[in-house]
Amino acid sequence: MTHTQAQHGGAAESRLERGRRILSEIDGHAGERVVDALADIAPDFARYLLEFPFGDIYARPGLDVRAREIATIAALTALGNAGPQLKVHIAAGLNVGLDRREIVETIIQMAVYAGFPAALNGLFAAKDVFAQEPA
Template sequence: MDNIRYLRGWEKLKEIDGEQGERVIASLSDIAPDFAKLLIEFPFGDIYSRPGLDLKSREIAVVAALTALGNAAPQLKVHIHGALNVGCSRTEVVEVIMQMAVYAGFPAALNGLFAAKEVFADRDAKKNAPEK
């Protein structure tokens, strides 16, 4: 059963977070490979794979939650990429982050907006980079 969860989770991780998610997992291999396995199995294999919400709705919720936390910028950036990968527009990402100013405060929203700005610039740079 665990192998099915892992495989389902790995496919979902790649679908949502792509390269950014794979980098997170790889970065854990030398310090906490068991945690990396849990990260693939539970959030992606069990929760993201549930039928009740589409991936766009799930990523909007994650962007909102990570913004509200105010102390998870690296994870927020990964999930902003994920939101864009599953169909959110940049405008939707910005609006969700701005909405969090009401519930989490202006500092959390500002941090979220700066994270989004970095993600957008990163994606623009990759899009405009000459092919190798």
């Protein structure tokens, strides 16, 4: 097995296949919508999105998907300018087993390092996602 392939279901899985599988497990249909939205403007970028973050990074051992989503929510909150991506990852966090309290606390923690405006934006993004998701 090479770095760019992993065993899954008895057959070698490409980075692209692994990325599609992991994206689907984490983000469900929201991730597919992002990839589909890029098809007519930047299909290569959609492939990069599948292969690198999901096919390579998310597939690494060492952190489970819950920890990876906490880190992602924190980073996107700290950026302060990634609202749509933050909403996707808040929904993904819920999908992989984070509860609302853990997500809110992760975002509040970012007030210390990224400032109140970034944390406020993150909390409002969470509020929007929570309103669309069953409790």
